[in-house]
Amino acid sequence: MxxxxxxxxxxxxxxxxxxxxxxxxxxxxxxxxxxxxxxxxxxxxxxxxxxxxxxxxxxxxxGSCYPCFRDRAENDLCIVKPHQCHFHLGTCRDAAFGERHCMQPHIVYLAISDDVKVGITRKTNMPKRWIDQGAVTALPIAEVPDRKTAGEIEVHLAQFIKDKTNWRRMLKNEIADRDLLEVRADIEEKIPEKYRGYYQGDREPLTFHYPxxxxxxxxxxxxxxxxxxxxxxxxxxxxxxxxxxxxxxxxxxxxxxxxxxxx
Known part of the structure; x- marks a missing residue:
C-alpha cells in the first residue's frame, strides 16, 4: 500500500x-x-x-504559513490562553470564527494522560479532545456558555492541578493512580463563587484504551x-x-x- x-x-x-x-x-x-x-x-x-x-x-x-499564523483567528494568542479572549472587545481577528469557536458552550474537565490535569474544550468537541491528548480517563466538571469563562475557571484551578501533559510519560503509559471522582470532590470548594452555578458534580468519567x-x-x-x-x-x-x-x-x-x- x-x-x-x-x-x-x-x-x-x-x-x-x-x-x-x-x-x-x-x-x-x-x-x-x-x-x-x-x-x-x-x-x-x-x-x-x-x-x-x-x-x-x-x-x-x-501547519501555517507566517501570514496565516499572524492573521488568522485560529492562531491568535487567546487560542492557547482562552482567558484572554477578546471577542467581547470587538477585536477578534475573525468575528464569524469567534461565534463558531468561542461563543459556544464549553466544558471544563479533568483528565488523566500521565497525571491529573485540568483543561477546556467545546462541548461539541468531546471526546475528540481527550483522545487527541492521549487521556485514559476524562471527567467534565463544569459547562459554561463561552470559551473565555471556561478559560477563567481553568486558570484558577491550575493553581491546584496542572494544565499540561508530559508527552513522554503519556506515551510510556506512566499513568498516575488517581480517582477523578475524588479529585472532583476535592476541588469543588476551590471553584470561585461566581462560577459555582456552572459546576457539574454528577457526571461520570469516560475511559479510553489505545491500540x-x-x-x-x-x-x-x-x-x-x-x-x-x-x-x-x-x-x-x-x-x-x-x-x-x-x-x-x-x-x-x-x-x-x-x-x-x-x-
Missing part, C-alpha cells in the same frame, strides 16, 4: 480500543489494521500552508525536518502520535508536509 499527500492530523473513533485513521486524498490509512507492519514515511521536500495552500519553507503552529502492541523503552521523537525517511515497525497510536519500534512521530506537528507513505 502506498499513499501520497500533505500530512493531516490523525482522525479517530471512540471505540475500545480507539480506532485510528491517517487521512490522505485517495483513502484513509487504517492504523489499527496495520499494527505489526513495516511503515515507511518519505518526506518529499515540499510544505504547503494548511489554510491558504501556499508553498513554504517552514510552518508556524503546526498498541508494545511501548518502546525509550521514547525517541522522529523529526521530518531532520530525517527525509522514517521507517520502522508500527506498534501503536496514541494522542496524535504513531508509535514505531524505533521512535515516535507527532503527526499533527508535520501538518502540511508532503509525504509518501508505504506499508
Amino acid at each position: 502506498q499513499l501520497t499527500g500533505y500530512v493531516q492530523p490523525l482522525t479517530h473513533q471512540h471505540t475500545d480500543p480507539v480506532t485510528y485513521f491517517w487521512p490522505f486524498p485517495d483513502r484513509e490509512l487504517p492504523i489499527n489494521e496495520l499494527l505489526g507492519e513495516e511503515l515507511e514515511i518519505n518526506f518529499l521536500g515540499e510544505i504547503a500552508c494548511i489554510y491558504c495552500g501556499r508553498k513554504i519553507k517552514k510552518t508556524f503552529n503546526n 498498541c502492541l508494545e511501548v518502546p523503552e525509550k521514547i525517541k521523537p522522529l523529526n521530518l525536518d531532520k530525517l527525509d525517511r522514517i521507517r520502522g515497525k508500527l506498534l501503536g497510536a496514541k494522542a496524535q502520535y504513531l508509535i514505531l519500534d524505533n521512535g515516535v512521530i507527532n503527526i499533527r506537528k508535520f501538518s502540511g508536509y508532503k509525504v509518501e507513505v508505504a506499508v
Whole structure:
C-alpha cells in the first residue's frame, strides 16, 4: 500500500480500543489494521500552508504559513490562553470564527494522560479532545456558555492541578493512580463563587484504551525536518502520535508536509 499527500492530523473513533485513521486524498490509512507492519514515511521536500495552500519553507503552529499564523483567528494568542479572549472587545481577528469557536458552550474537565490535569474544550468537541491528548480517563466538571469563562475557571484551578501533559510519560503509559471522582470532590470548594452555578458534580468519567502492541523503552521523537525517511515497525497510536519500534512521530506537528507513505 502506498499513499501520497500533505500530512493531516490523525482522525479517530471512540471505540475500545480507539480506532485510528491517517487521512490522505485517495483513502484513509487504517492504523489499527496495520499494527505489526513495516511503515515507511518519505518526506518529499515540499510544505504547503494548511489554510491558504501556499508553498513554504517552514510552518508556524503546526501547519501555517507566517501570514496565516499572524492573521488568522485560529492562531491568535487567546487560542492557547482562552482567558484572554477578546471577542467581547470587538477585536477578534475573525468575528464569524469567534461565534463558531468561542461563543459556544464549553466544558471544563479533568483528565488523566500521565497525571491529573485540568483543561477546556467545546462541548461539541468531546471526546475528540481527550483522545487527541492521549487521556485514559476524562471527567467534565463544569459547562459554561463561552470559551473565555471556561478559560477563567481553568486558570484558577491550575493553581491546584496542572494544565499540561508530559508527552513522554503519556506515551510510556506512566499513568498516575488517581480517582477523578475524588479529585472532583476535592476541588469543588476551590471553584470561585461566581462560577459555582456552572459546576457539574454528577457526571461520570469516560475511559479510553489505545491500540498498541508494545511501548518502546525509550521514547525517541522522529523529526521530518531532520530525517527525509522514517521507517520502522508500527506498534501503536496514541494522542496524535504513531508509535514505531524505533521512535515516535507527532503527526499533527508535520501538518502540511508532503509525504509518501508505504506499508
